[in-house]
Amino acid sequence: MLSIKRSTGLPAQGARILCKSATLVLDCSLAKLGATTPSPLLTGAQQVIRLRPCVIRTVLTALTLFLSSIGIPPTSQAQEEQLSETKPSQADEQNQPEASDAGKGEKKEDVSDAEPRPAEEKRKPAPPKPAPLNGINYVFDTQIMLYAEPQMNKMIKAKQALTCTELESQATDQKCKITLSERSTKQQTKSMLYREASKSIVAILISRKHLDHWHIVPAATGFFISDDGIIATNRHVFNKSDEYMFAMTSDYVVHPIQEVVGANSANDLAFCRIDSSQYKGLPLRRNAPVGSDISLISHPSGRFYTYSHGVVTRRYVRPPQRGPSKNPDNDGDQRAPVKVPTRWITISAEFGKGSSGGPVFDRLGNVVGMATSTNSLRVGKKTDTVSQMVFRDCVPAGVMMEFLEPNPPTQ
Numbered sequence: 001m002l003s004i005k006r007s008t009g010l011p012a013q014g015a016r017i018l019c020k021s022a023t024l025v026l027d028c029s030l031a032k033l034g035a036t037t038p039s040p041l042l043t044g045a046q047q048v049i050r051l052r053p054c055v056i057r058t059v060l061t062a063l064t065l066f067l068s069s070i071g072i073p074p075t076s077q078a079q080e081e082q083l084s085e086t087k088p089s090q091a092d093e094q095n096q097p098e099a100s101d102a103g104k105g106e107k108k109e110d111v112s113d114a115e116p117r118p119a120e121e122k123r124k125p126a127p128p129k130p131a132p133l134n135g136i137n138y139v140f141d142t143q144i145m146l147y148a149e150p151q152m153n154k155m156i157k158a159k160q161a162l163t164c165t166e167l168e169s170q171a172t173d174q175k176c177k178i179t180l181s182e183r184s185t186k187q188q189t190k191s192m193l194y195r196e197a198s199k200s201i202v203a204i205l206i207s208r209k210h211l212d213h214w215h216i217v218p219a220a221t222g223f224f225i226s227d228d229g230i231i232a233t234n235r236h237v238f239n240k241s242d243e244y245m246f247a248m249t250s251d252y253v254v255h256p257i258q259e260v261v262g263a264n265s266a267n268d269l270a271f272c273r274i275d276s277s278q279y280k281g282l283p284l285r286r287n288a289p290v291g292s293d294i295s296l297i298s299h300p301s302g303r304f305y306t307y308s309h310g311v312v313t314r315r316y317v318r319p320p321q322r323g324p325s326k327n328p329d330n331d332g333d334q335r336a337p338v339k340v341p342t343r344w345i346t347i348s349a350e351f352g353k354g355s356s357g358g359p360v361f362d363r364l365g366n367v368v369g370m371a372t373s374t375n376s377l378r379v380g381k382k383t384d385t386v387s388q389m390v391f392r393d394c395v396p397a398g399v400m401m402e403f404l405e406p407n408p409p410t411q
Contacts, residue, residue, distance in 0.1 A: 135195045145216045151254040161244040161256040168238040175405040176262025176271040178226050181283040184365045200224045200282045202247040203299045218302035221358035226281040233357030235270040264403045266338045285366035286398035296349040298358030310349030318342045344393045369394035
């Protein structure tokens with residue numbers, strides 16, 4: 001105690017406190033080495049805290065001298081040595097991937113595995129094929145379009161289809177070279193006629209683009225007139241647009257229309273072709289008299305393969321037109337005025353928008369006409385009119401045959 005008092009210049013009381021502080025530090029050092037900490041430590045610590053700051057600095061200086069005399073390095077030096085020892089281990093840890101980094105790597109691999117799969121794997125499962133068209137099964141129009149839509153998109157993306165503008169440019173007035181089917185002579189029931197004739201009837205479809213996908217829009221009706229894929233429909237079906245045009249057969253297979261092989265604008269006729277010889281052409285018959293029983297199969301407003309029945313109500317000549325028709329009820333669209341007289345038949349069987357190009361049959365299954373347009377007879381003022389009758393005009397099969405080459409003999 002005397003040596004500490006002389007070296008520090010502290011009074012006797014300070015020397016005693018210094019000795020107690022030194023004892024406290026020594027006890028702490030021994031506790032680190034595994035010795036039991038004596039109970040007087042708390043009292044010594046409280047006395048050290050009560051000292052004035054100047055006295056505390058003096059005490060710390062004395063402690064430093066004391067600790068250096070007994071060979072224990074100062075706290076700062078011990079910390080520096082501890083840091084120097086831990087640096088190499090940290091460097092080694094940086095060279096080696098940590099467990100967390102490995103976990104992150106695994107998570108990254110999981111994320112990469114969770115990335116979107118290719119388009120082929122991401123596609124939705126194909127919708128089921130609709131029920132066969134036999135006159136007994138129910139026709140599910142929505143399912144038919146959902147089944148046909150992927151076929152259409154696939155052909156458009158593969159650039160296997162032509163636009164309406166391209167097909168319209170081919171629809172010039174010219175005869176179509178064709179070999180007609182033989183006329184049927186066997187009478188059929190209405191249900192049998194529907195079942196057999198529907199196999200040769202197609203739905204004319206156009207595409208409607210939304211973002212990067214094309215949706216189906218039913219546009220008109222058509223039917224095969226030869227076994228090599230020639231389809232008859234109306235000329236007004238072909239309009240200029242960037243949409244694509246297809247023909248869907250009764251087995252719900254979508255075919256791109258390859259070309260227009262003949263047309264006649266005055267009589268609203270057009271003949272197009274698909275690449276297929278699997279479908280049978282329907283026979284044509286001239287001169288169905290007024291009062292003859294007829295049947296019609298068409299797709300009015302997307303209601304696929306709708307059957308209606310009636311009779312031939314009129315055979316007439318339409319005079320030349322001075323201008324295009326402005327009747328809003330006219331389903332046909334003869335854009336240019338017809339400057340020559342044309343021949344038509346009128347039927348009582350119902351049809352509507354989307355039925356254009358639908359075949360009209362006699363009781364033997366021969367085509368006697370093609371559905372073309374409707375015209376309502378209205379009376380009253382412009383703001384209050386009443387529809388009294390609807391005239392449903394069709395192109396006679398005899399007129400169709402005049403624009404087919406070689407021109408078949410009269411039957």
